[in-house]
Amino acid sequence: MSHINVFYMFSPSWFSPLEKSFLWIAGFKPGLAFPLVMNSVNDLTENQIEMINGLKIETRIQERDLMDKLAKIQESVAAPPLMGLAQQYRMEMLQDGEISEVDEEIEIIRTAMENVVTDADRLRTKTADSVVGILNPLQSLKFLAAAAQLQLRIRMIGMQREAERRHQMDTSNGW
Secondary structure, eight states: OHHHHHHHHTSOTTSOHHHHHTOSSSSOOGGGHHHHHHHHOOOOOHHHHHHHHHHHHHHHHHHHHHHHHHHHHHHHHHSHHHHHHHHHHHHHHHHTOOOHHHHHHHHHHHHHHHHHHHHHHHHHHHHHHHHHHHSOHHHHHHHHHHHHHHHHHHHHHHHHHHHHHHHHHHHHTTO
């Protein structure tokens, strides 16, 4: 989906504001797995806890690296060359309809964002796979069930809040 339009992935129109507040680079933050596993699996061994804590540190470092990459992309959008191109966009369209420079800059940003989303997806997958690899099958089931329940609860609460907000807007407008 990131190749269709990566920009939509950062704020999907079908997500409620609550769901969007949980987004981290177009998905869940990999580090969210750690409180989930600690709260949903109550029979972890000392060895499993040590391995999970090591994975947690490694994941945080990789999350930070991805955030730095994303920040650089965002800074490049506000950089003078791109802003100048954006300001000239109308003039170029009016003069001869040629907007290839702007298109090239947007394509560079789109590709960079796709790469960050791909890397974030890999980190999410790697983290979940590593957590499941540390756990025994029953513990893995508890962890994955907790992850699914969290996602469903966030969706349900987000939809309820949106419905309440719309209802309040409708009643305050006299509808």
